[in-house]
Amino acid sequence: GQNIDQPTEMTATEGAIVQINCTYQTSGFNGLFWYQQHAGEAPTFLSYNVLDGLEEKGRFSSFLSRSKGYSYLLLKELQMKDSASYLCAVRRGGGANNLFFGTGTRLTVIP
């Protein structure tokens, strides 16, 4: 089965840095994705990791450790518009192309 866990809620201050963790135990692994989702809208792609290490993309960075089944999304210089849900998703391996999503983390950025 699939088990992908994230903290339910986080609060951080504008201008600060926040790290959102994701741990996973899945039947097969072929990459991990992070998505941002504002309420009532579709998820939008943020980052993709398939090898261990850090991927940096502007204010957003994502890290993966396959041996530990662990990833994090790092958001720097937080802005009020970053208030959203952040979803960790694992792509199953073995030829399957399904994406399985974690529980999601609701981030609230306060002034």
Next chain:
Amino acid sequence: GAVVSQHPSWVICKSGTSVKIECRSLDFQATTMFWYRQFPKQSLMLMATSNEGSKATYEQGVEKDKFLINHASLTLSTLTVTSAHPEDSSFYICSALRLQGSWWTFGSGTRLTVV
């Protein structure tokens, strides 16, 4: 590029009726599309994988006779919620897999309310 259009964006229906939701890939061909359901303050739950020209693959616990999926062309998949009940009220999102680059693109979602 890689735009997925989902229609309608919201629908209200009476209990016992059926509702059809369409998912179209506008500028690419999608042999595989996925249907997700999202309850308030929860994450996306994969319901089924829709393959063009063949039967959909449903995840465990999803009733295939209640959630009918048709993927008749490379750009269109439909989800029909049959005999809808209030507990089916949810946010339904489709995504399409683009073979080049293997990227998923999501539709804008459909808010279904069954009264």
